[in-house]
């Protein structure tokens with residue numbers, strides 16, 4: 001059952017990855033993945049969210065074309081966005097962990113805060129470190145301009161919607 005839920009969640013992340021808006025000055029596109037990853041953390045819980053994102057990466061790595069822009073295959077992990085993909089795992093795990101452990105994290109402002117921290121610490125953190133390795137750029141300001149600044153407003157919108165949807169689903173399940 002857990003594996004079926006993980007497959008459903010991974011497929012949802014894969015669908016969200018097909019919402020892809022390339023930006024001409026950076027190899028990192030705008031995608032819908034963070035919405036689905038953070039939602040999975042709340043809906044499936046810490047372990048379920050980590051399993052879902054791990055399944056997403058493993059199946060994408062063996063060739064299912066569900067990374068951004070219908071890409072897949074092991075070689076994709078040598079590309080510029082692999083760090084963001086790796087960051088999906090701790091982001092989903094921590095979001096689920098905090099949501100289930102703390103009442104404040106189950107309120108809308110608390111959940112938005114949790115998702116925002118998970119997004120920018122884990123997804124952007126590993127994303128930027130890997131982007132720096134791949135591009136050879138070690139200037140933090142340049143890396144921020146390529147890998148984080150263009151995505152702040154879009155990510156915040158996705159987080160607000162994910163938090164609202166997650167709370168609505170969880171309150172229905174818990175009734």
Ligand SMILES: O=C(O)CCCC[C@@H]1SC[C@@H]2NC(=O)N[C@@H]21
Pocket residue numbers: 017028029030031032033034066067068081082084085123124151154155
């Ligand atoms: O190649 C992939 O499949 C992963 C793309 C990662 C895109 C990152 S996730 C965080 C940030 N927000 C976005 O909308 N895009 C980047």
